[in-house]
Amino acid sequence: MDIRQLNYFLTIADMQNYSHAAKILYVSQPALKQNISKMEEELHTQLFIYNNHHLQLTKTGQELYDRAKPLVKEFNQLIDDFKNQDRTVKTPLYIGVTFLTMLEYMDQISRFIRRNQQVDVHFIQEGSIKLQHDLVDGKIDVALLSFPQFEQDIIIDPLADESEGYTAYVVAPKSHPLAGYKELSFKDLKNSNIVSLSTNFVLGEFVKQNCEKYNYSQQVILVHDDFELILHSLNQLDAISILPKELMTNSTVKDLAWIPLTDSKNTYRHGIAYRKKLSQNASVIRQFIDHIKN
Known part of the structure; x- marks a missing residue:
């Protein structure tokens, strides 16, 4: 029965x-x-x-x-x-991530989702500067990104582990004249074609400012937001780029030399960013921030 x-x-x-x-x-x-x-x-x-x-x-x-x-x-x-x-109506949470922070914090984010099934999590992947703008505009609630801070209406709390972040390297085809150097400064990039991230990214802004400083702006032949596209283009364009060293192990593109960049502030720490005035789902935002920090 x-x-x-x-x-x-x-x-x-x-x-x-x-x-x-x-x-x-x-x-x-x-x-x-x-x-x-x-x-x-x-x-x-x-x-x-x-x-x-x-x-x-x-x-x-x-x-x-x-x-x-x-x-x-x-x-x-x-x-x-x-x-x-x-x-049941779930509380939405819009989380901004960069490519690198998504890789580094995916385990912690996954645990948060499993433990908080009443939260409807959405991901927006952009560069750190774009994520700061999106926070101010209310498009996202919280973001895992890198310093420095560009927007005044947000707070970025550094994450505890000092190793969390990335280091800027010059990336060049192994056939490029700069490929044999043990280290480089931005001045050494004179006369090299440059492929750059856009100013949505901290490194894109870094390249833009230094190209203006050293009068290298005419050497920038391609600007894009896609890491893989940039890496694939270097051999074809006989160009160099400035990218996070941490991409080296995650890229499928080989035959490239990765050279340390000696310019100051070439190491960028990760942080968790949020608006000074939190939105209606403030309790969920706080819960996520505490989860990532701890």
Whole structure:
């Protein structure tokens, strides 16, 4: 005997008629009669008798009815509760990430999602400067990005581990004249074609400012937001780029030399950023910040 059979039994008892019960349950009358016969055979007792053309419960049938009614009701409520869990309005959380912070903090973010299923997490991947603008504009709630800070209406808390961040390297084809150097400064890039990240990225802004400082702006032949596209273009364009060293192990592009950049501030720490005035989902934002910090 199962819940389905009990539900059929209760409906027949309430309707006192196979025909009416069949319409409610969308089951044929023969199927209902067969169901009752199986129950009676299993329980070794008669559950219904006919009285004035209506089905009437026997004494045993009434006892089963009284005990089965709350069981079926509780089971149906349990099913409804599970179904309604999926319909519960979740609190949205828009998290900004860079390519590198997504890689570095994916385990922590995944644990947060698993532990907080009432939160509807959305990811926006951009450069750190663009993420700071998006925070101010309210497009995201919190961001894992790199220093320095460009926007005044946000707070960036440094993350505890000083090793968390990235280091700027010059990347060049192995056939490039600069490829054999053990280290380079920005001045050494004179006369080299440069492929740069856009100013959505901290390194893109760094390249732009230094090109203006050293009058190298005419050497920039391509600006893009895609790391892989930039790396693939270097051999074809006989160009160099300035990128995070941490990309070296995550890139499929080979035959490139990665050379330390000696200019000051070529190491950029990661931080977690949020608006000074948090939005309506402030408690969820705080919860996420505490989770990442701890």
